Amino acid sequence: MTGTVAPLDVSGTSATTGTASVAFTGTGTLVRFGLRRDRVRMSVWLLALTLGTLATAAEYKALYATPEQRAAAVGSMDSPAALAMTGPRHYLSDYTAGAMLGHQLLGFMAVLVGLMSVLIVTRHTRDEEETGRAELVRSTVVGHHAQLASALVLAAVANLALALLLALGLTATGIDGIGPGGALLYGFTHAAIGLVFAGTAAVTAQITAHTRGASGLALAAIGVAYVLRASGDVGNDALSWLSPIGWIQRTYVFVDDRWWPIALCLALAASTAAYGFVLSTRRDVGAGLRAARLGRRTASDALTRPFGFALRLHRATLLGFGAGLCLMGVMYGSILGEAADMVKDVEQVQEALARIGGSTVAESFASMVMVVVAVVAAVYVVMAALRPRAEESAGRAEPLLATGLSRNRWLGSHVAVALAGGTALLVLAGLGFGLAGAASAGDGGLVLDLVGAAVAYAPALWVTVGVAVLLFGWFPRAGAVAWIVPVYAFLVGYLGPILQLPDWMKNLSPFGHVPQLPAAGMNWTPLLALTAVAAGLILLGLMGFRRRDLETK
Incomplete structure (x- = not known):
């Protein structure tokens, strides 16, 4: 414990006047x-x-250039589900591009x-x-x-x-x-x-x-x-x-x-x-x-194993992201039945949804939203995959690796939590999206469809983990570069169809190779290829971690 003591007042006056x-x-x-x-x-x-x-302000200007388009936007936003995702109804009274910023973005x-x-x-x-x-x-x-x-x-x-x-x-x-x-x-x-x-x-x-x-x-x-x-x-x-x-x-x-x-x-x-x-x-x-809080006298069997211990370290973050993604899925699902009315007068969005495909606007809209869900899950897996770097920098990894625990088992436990946790987040988000979407659209088949659409992004998440592990293994100080993967995926995956970005930009992201279910048909080839790439990146990262020196305190 340290502290700062007020200097002794030799003049006889109180030193408390200078305490603040x-x-x-x-x-x-x-x-x-x-x-x-x-x-x-x-x-x-x-x-x-x-x-x-x-960029959003410019997008509003382009999408809602005419009074008719802005009036159509007012009609689509004036519903309980849309207001819950945006803001108070009063903004709709004068729905200019500025009012849209305050209503939808603030x-x-x-x-x-x-x-x-x-x-x-x-x-x-x-x-x-x-x-x-x-x-x-x-x-x-x-x-x-x-x-x-x-x-x-x-x-x-x-x-x-x-x-x-x-x-x-x-x-x-x-x-x-x-x-x-x-x-x-x-x-x-x-x-x-x-x-x-x-x-x-x-x-x-x-x-x-x-x-x-x-x-x-x-x-x-x-x-x-x-x-x-x-x-x-x-x-x-x-x-x-x-x-x-x-x-x-x-x-x-x-x-x-x-x-x-x-x-x-x-x-x-x-x-x-x-x-x-x-x-x-x-x-x-x-x-x-x-x-x-006082713990138990002895550790549970799970805490004596690398995976159980890593899961305990990641538990709070995983639960937080799980709650957030489930809520996100429910909120998007609640407006799925109104998707057709919301975009019917917005030409650019209709064109973007048409390029995605799908037999209905709801399917195309769900495919576009699923990209956002996957990107948020990717934020978690980057945090989880870079957690070993934080443990190493803080000096907590050194005493663990000084025991019989190998580097591969220690790092592999964190990687396993990132892989399994990211996949579980996709399932949870897809389930919330599917249940709320089924209730909104009146189609019970959407539950399994949207859960499957979410899980299809799991190989792309695994590639994201692989990139982070590769950087940690060979270039630990450059680990933050892994954040480029989810950021770029959001830009080309969500904004790309609206901004009509070329396909080669989309293909640079692992998320760009995932079939956009439920609008598109299932294609196993890119998913298997992404899985192989993820495995290769993780193995290279483990190899690099074995070869480099450990940061010590």
């Missing part, structure tokens, strides 16, 4: 250091969120901005304590609150930079319905919700002693906020007012341009951040307020 300033000593230095560490990570987040928004972006903010705060607080770096830093001239304060400042810098980029970028597009005032408000809604979830992470980082637990609690808060918002927009509006995501959507940006809901977000952000500082004084460095 002493507690924040070194904040500026830690902020500069954090910006230096996160310069690439933060830039990628900001560029991805900004470019994604600008809630989704709030989740991503919240994720960015949570990861920034937990990375610079709880992760620093868990790895022991915080204690080393606090042994110097650094106040007790400096680390949390610097993390919140970094989150604020990232969110404010995003707000300005969005405001300037949207203004520069010159799209009708997107003016400078609305663009500025749209940008600051992102900053406001980001600060709310940064404050939430400041609290959760004090509760648990583990980074994954702190991030998981904060991400659960984001999920609850989204569900409350969706429930309120469909039924009782009071539920939406319990959610900060509901607050920023009720700015009615590009429709009414109301600024005052942002004040609610700022008040909540300030309150949670202040509470985080208070809680930080009630625990030791490296500890959490929630006492660690």
Whole structure:
């Protein structure tokens, strides 16, 4: 345990008057250091969120260029299922391209901005304590609150930079319905919700002693906020007012341009951040307020085996993704019966669905959505496949491999969890999609069809695991490059049909070779080829891990 003691006041006056300033000593230095560490990570987040928004705005302009097309969009969005996935009905009163951004994109972006903010705060607080770096830093001239304060400042810098980029970028597009005032408000809604979830992470980082637990609690808060918002927009509006995501959507940006809901977000952000500082004084460095649960006297048989131990490490992440993908499947399935009406007047989307094929619009729509489901599952498998790198960097792999446990069995256990876990996520998402879709479309046969369509993407997930394992085995510092696979798959798989990208770009992604069930027929050849490629990549990764030195502490 370390701490900072106020200097002795030799003049006889009380030293407590400087306690507040002493507690924040070194904040500026830690902020500069954090910006230096996160310069690439933060830039990628900001560029991805900004470019994604600008691309969506341009897409709305192209898809809904005429008043008739926008009126058709209003009709397709004015249903309980569509409102649950988008936002409050009031946006439909003047459905310009800007109103579409606020209605259809703002809630989704709030989740991503919240994720960015949570990861920034937990990375610079709880992760620093868990790895022991915080204690080393606090042994110097650094106040007790400096680390949390610097993390919140970094989150604020990232969110404010995003707000300005969005405001300037949207203004520069010159799209009708997107003016400078609305663009500025749209940008600051992102900053406001980001600060709310940064404050939430400041609290959760004090509760648990583990980074994954702190991030998981904060991400659960984001999920609850989204569900409350969706429930309120469909039924009782009071539920939406319990959610900060509901607050920023009720700015009615590009429709009414109301600024005052942002004040609610700022008040909540300030309150949670202040509470985080208070809680930080009630625990030791490296500890959490929630006492660690006592385990059993002896480990279970599963924990004595590599696979069981790896599964225990991955359990929380796997359960979180399972709940999220099941909910995603149910939400998309709930509008499957209305798919034909939603796209009947949108020429570009109709053309994209026609290229996919299928006897009905519902089948084509389900095939397009399945790409998104598979990409989200790919995010999990990348995280799971790169978990050995985190274990190695933290020094936890070294004592395990110093025993009779071989490198192949240790790494293979994590790879097996990634392969099996990713496949299980596809089954769960397909089942939720199928059950909700069958209820929406009145076709019970969709359950098995959509589960099969989801499982068909399993070989592509296995290739993604193979890429991550190959990088870990031979080039461990370049492991983050594996994230290109799901990002590229989303761009060419989901946006490609709408943007009419050439086929050769689609073929560069393993997901581009999967038969687009249920619209297309089953073809086993590419699935077997992907499975063989995945096996080869994993074997090469295992070979590289055996040959290289282990990072030691």
